[in-house]
Amino acid sequence: MTATSPAPLPSGLLPVTARPGWHLAAFAAIYPFLDWVSYIYPMTQYNITPWNPQPALAIALLMLYGQRWLPFVIIVVAITEQVVRSTPSPWPVDLAIALVLSLCYAAIARLLTQRYAISPRLDSTRAVMCLMSIVILGALLTGVLYVGLLAASGAGPISAYGEALLRFWIGDSVGILVFLPLVLMLADPVRRAHLRAMLARREALAQGLSILAILAFVFVQQLDEQVKFFYLLFLPLGWISARSGLLGSAVAALLTQTGVIAAVHFTGQPPLTVFELQTFLIALTIMGLFLGVTVDEREQAERALRKSQKLAAAGQMAAALTHELGQPLTAMTNYARASQLLAAAGEPERARLEETLGKLVAESRRTADVVRRLRDFLQHGTLHREAVDLLPLLERTLDSLRENAADVALRCRASVLPRVQADPLQIEIVLRNVLRNAVEAARHASGTPLVEVTCEAQPGGVRVTVTDSGPGVAPEQAELIFEPFETSKATGMGMGLAVSRAIIEAHQGHLRAVAGSRGVFQFMLPAGGDTDA
DSSP states (O other), X not given: OOOOOOOOOOSSSSOTTOOOXXXXXXXXXXXXXXXXXXXXXXXXXTOOOSOOOHHHHHHHHHHHHOGGGHHHHHHHHHHHHHHTSOXXXXXXXXXXXXXXXXXXXXXXXXXXXXXXXXXTTOOSHHHHHHHHHHHHHHHHXXXXXXXXXXXXXXSSOGGGHHHHHHHHHHHHHHHHHHHHHHHHHHTSHHHHHHHHHHHHSHHHHHHHHHHHHHHHHHHTSOGGGHHHHGGGGHHHHHHHHHHHHHHHHHHHHHHHHHHHHHHHHHHTOOHHHHHHHHHHHHHHHHHHHHHHHHHHHHHHHHHHHHHHHHHHHHHHHHHHHHHHHHHHHHHHHHHHHHXXXXXXXXXXXXXXXXXXXXXXXXXXXXXXXXXXHHHHHHHHOOOOOEEEOHHHHHHHHHHHHHTTOTTSEXXXXXXXXXXXXXXXXXXXXXXXXXXXXXXXXXXXXSSOOEEEEEEEEETTEEEEEEEESSOOOOGGGXXXXXXXXXXXXXXXXXXXXXXXXXXXXXXXXXXXXXXSSSEXXXXXXXXXXXXXX
C-alpha cells in the first residue's frame, strides 16, 4: 500500500476556477474610496480614524480568491496610504506600513479560511464566533504593529501610543465587523437572492426608516444625553434580525454605522465622543450578528424538522401499506396456486377453477382499493363516507379470518343497530387489524382461544368492542401500543393499531385499549343514514 499525501487546502473560499476579473478592479477603486470617505477626525500624527471599513475588502478578497493576490493588496494599500492620507513619512516607512497592514489582513483571512474553514454564507454560530474573535484579536495585533511602527519611525509621539492603539483597535474592529460579514455573504448566490427578496419587501423600507428616525432623534439631543438614547437602536436591530436573520442584521449594522458617520460629520461631534459612539456600535454589531445567526439556525432546524417529518410520514405510509398488503397478497398467492392445481386436474375441476379465479380477481381488486384508499387517507385524510350496515361488514371480515383461525372461536353478538356514517373499506381495515391482533393474542391463552365481537347501539352511534381470551394489556402499554412501529410480535411492523386509531379518529371516534387480564379494544362510529361521500 502506498502512502498518499493529504490534499492541499484550498487557497480561497471560491472554487479555483473562479476568476476575480472585475472584482480586482472594483477592489482597487473601492478600497481607497472607503479610506477617503472614512478619513474623518484623524488622530494627530498617527492619522487614525474612528471607522475603517476598507480592511474588510482586503480580507474578503484574500478569503475568497486566496493568498496569491497578496502582492496586489500590498500595492493598493501602499498607494492608498500615499494618496489619501498624504503621510509625511519617507517612502520606506510607507512601504513598511503597507506590508504590515497587508500581511495582517492576509493572516486574518488565512485563519478564517484554512484554520477554521468558515463558509462565506456564515450559516452557523461557530462561523460567526470565529469571525468575530479573529477580527477583534487580529485588529488588536495589527494595531500593535502599525502604531508601533509609526512610533518607532518618529511619526507619532511614544506618549500617545496607548491612546493611538485603542483608537486603531476600535476603528478597525467596528469597520471590519460591520462590513466583512455583508461582503462575504454577498459572495454567496443564495444569500444574494435572500437580499433581493428582503429589500423587495415593504417592511424593509419601514425598518430602514426606523433606524434613520432614531439616529435623527439621538443627534438632536444635547451632547451629554446622546449616549443614553443610543440604546434605542437595539429596537430596530432586533426587529430586523428577527425577521431577516444574519443578512438583515448585517445590513442594519451597515446602515446604522453609515448613519452615525454622516451624523457626526454634519453635527461636528468632538473626536472623543465619536470614539465612544464607535465603542457602543461594536457591542450593537456583535449583538446583532449573534441574534441574526440564531434566527438563521432556528430556521435551518425548522426546515430539517419539516424534512424529517415528511420522511417519517413517508416511512409510516410505506409501512402501513406493507402491513395491509401482507394478508391479501398471501391470499392471492394461495388462490393462484390452487388455480394451478385445478387447471392441472382438467375438465372435472373447471367449476372450482372458475370459482377460485373469481376469488383471485376479487381479492386483487380489493387489494388495489386498499392501496388507493389508504394512500389517499394517509396523504390527505380523505374518507369516502356513506351510510353503512355495520353487521354485514363485520360478518364478512370474520368469515375472511376463519380460514386461517380455525383453532380460535370467533363469535359476534349484536342487537338491532342503526346505520353508521363511515368509509366501509377503511372500517374493514380497522376490523381486520383489531381482530387479527385479538386472534393472535387468544392463541396464547391457557384455555380455549376465544375472540368475541360485541356491537351495541349508543346515543349518537354504535360502539364496537373486541374481547379476546389472551393475556390482556398492561396499564403502561395501553397507549404505547398505538404508537407507530411499536409491536410485541416478532414479525410485526407496529403499524396496524397506529393506522386503525388514525382512521377511527378521522371518523370522530377514538380507538382505545382497556387494560386488564383480557384483551379489550373499543371504538365508536357515528350514526347516520345519509350518504356523505
